[in-house]
Amino acid sequence: MALQWTPAHIEEFDRDGYTVVRGAWSSAECDEFVDYMLDLQAGRKQVLHYEPRAGDDWERVIYRSHLEPYALEWMVDERLREPLTTLLGGEPECMQGMYNFKGTEQRWHQDEYHLPGCIGVWSALVDVNADNGTLQVQVGSHKGPAADKKDFREDENGKPGQWQGWGHEDVFDEFIKQNGMPEVGIEAEKGDLIFFHRRIIHRGGAILEAGSFRHSFVSHYIPKSYDPWPYEAAPRLRISFDRVCRFTPTGLE
Numbered sequence: 001m002a003l004q005w006t007p008a009h010i011e012e013f014d015r016d017g018y019t020v021v022r023g024a025w026s027s028a029e030c031d032e033f034v035d036y037m038l039d040l041q042a043g044r045k046q047v048l049h050y051e052p053r054a055g056d057d058w059e060r061v062i063y064r065s066h067l068e069p070y071a072l073e074w075m076v077d078e079r080l081r082e083p084l085t086t087l088l089g090g091e092p093e094c095m096q097g098m099y100n101f102k103g104t105e106q107r108w109h110q111d112e113y114h115l116p117g118c119i120g121v122w123s124a125l126v127d128v129n130a131d132n133g134t135l136q137v138q139v140g141s142h143k144g145p146a147a148d149k150k151d152f153r154e155d156e157n158g159k160p161g162q163w164q165g166w167g168h169e170d171v172f173d174e175f176i177k178q179n180g181m182p183e184v185g186i187e188a189e190k191g192d193l194i195f196f197h198r199r200i201i202h203r204g205g206a207i208l209e210a211g212s213f214r215h216s217f218v219s220h221y222i223p224k225s226y227d228p229w230p231y232e233a234a235p236r237l238r239i240s241f242d243r244v245c246r247f248t249p250t251g252l253e
């Protein structure tokens, strides 16, 4: 079934920096993904991308190779094509996916810092609430200041960056204070999806029920027309919704 994608979602995204599409994925689709990942984690299934793990290792899985066929189906699901084309202003390409078994409690940050040019698509594969750790956002913060990796280094003339000497997460804490905008923990039901702007300041909320699971999958997209590759160590591979993979030349090869 197509996503219930309306002009109100676009307005919300522009105004707030994120928008939630309720019931984007069916309960059966979510369960199948979770079962698949639990099978991999327990070693009941094996695929090229996934290294065998200790039973208590719930570290997130990052897909940058596009070699994992199951996750790839979620990354370039046809239902995402139209909303992403609208929000990115052109044809989207996926640059990575990440599976989280549990809440992250990650500190405030902008994805723009790590993945310039991106848009995030975050899917709840189970019900997500304060017990297992919501995705928290500072509403409207995509219109506030942004920090870039070059702000933390000297430039080519030896001039220190604006935030040199700071930890990048401390800078995001500072932005949160300066912005003074409302903070929201997004309660999501299984199957809900959140599109979020590259500059919205967000974090993995506190987990009230220690050890609880919070299965979620997040993918990041850039426009096909986006040609620099400012992602440093990340492989230069991107994939379109037509399943065409390509490398972005860096000019160094």
Ligand SMILES: O=C(O)CCC(=O)C(=O)O
Pocket (backbone or CB within 6 Å): 100, 103, 104, 105, 106, 111, 120, 122, 134, 135, 202, 203, 204, 205, 216, 218
């Ligand atoms: O899922 C979370 O707790 C945080 C995810 C996140 O920051 C991201 O996907 O960019």
Ligand SMILES: [Fe+2]
Pocket (backbone or CB within 6 Å): 109, 110, 111, 202
């Ligand atoms: Fe993030």
